[in-house]
Amino acid sequence: YTLKSLWPFHAFLHSVLQQLILKDTGQIFIEPVDQTEVPDYGDIVKHPMDLLTMELKIKNSEYNSLEVFENDFNLMISNCLAYNSKDTIFYKAGIKMRDQGGSVLRNAKRDLKILD
Numbered sequence: 001y002t003l004k005s006l007w008p009f010h011a012f013l014h015s016v017l018q019q020l021i022l023k024d025t026g027q028i029f030i031e032p033v034d035q036t037e038v039p040d041y042g043d044i045v046k047h048p049m050d051l052l053t054m055e056l057k058i059k060n061s062e063y064n065s066l067e068v069f070e071n072d073f074n075l076m077i078s079n080c081l082a083y084n085s086k087d088t089i090f091y092k093a094g095i096k097m098r099d100q101g102g103s104v105l106r107n108a109k110r111d112l113k114i115l116d
């Protein structure tokens with residue numbers, strides 16, 4: 001479906017993603033890690049994930065539940081905490097996104113229940 005109105009769940013996931021994008025104030029999760037700039041990234045991170053990729057997966061109808069969407073969010077966070085050492089800005093941004101994004105997802109789960 002191209003029209004969001006024809007597919008309410010797409011519109012719902014898109015609004016959740018927009019909230020996550022707003023939390024990414026350092027804009028480090030908004031696009032894939034450039035592996036030409038970070039040649040050892042692929043040695044540590046086997047399944048990269050980022051917010052732009054998640055948007056494309058919404059558009060391709062690859063998320064048929066909030067849980068599958070949340071799995072990719074958690075993958076994105078765990079990749080960040082695995083690759084970046086604890087004393088880095090990126091690691092701290094990962095902790096912040098885990099906590100702030102986590103509350104966005106808790107509210108989204110609550111909202112879905114109210115719709116049922």
Ligand SMILES: CC(=O)c1c[nH]c2ccccc12
Pocket residue numbers: 028029033034038079080083084090
């Ligand atoms: C999200 C993340 O880990 C990164 C986002 N941009 C980066 C650049 C170099 C190394 C890691 C990253």
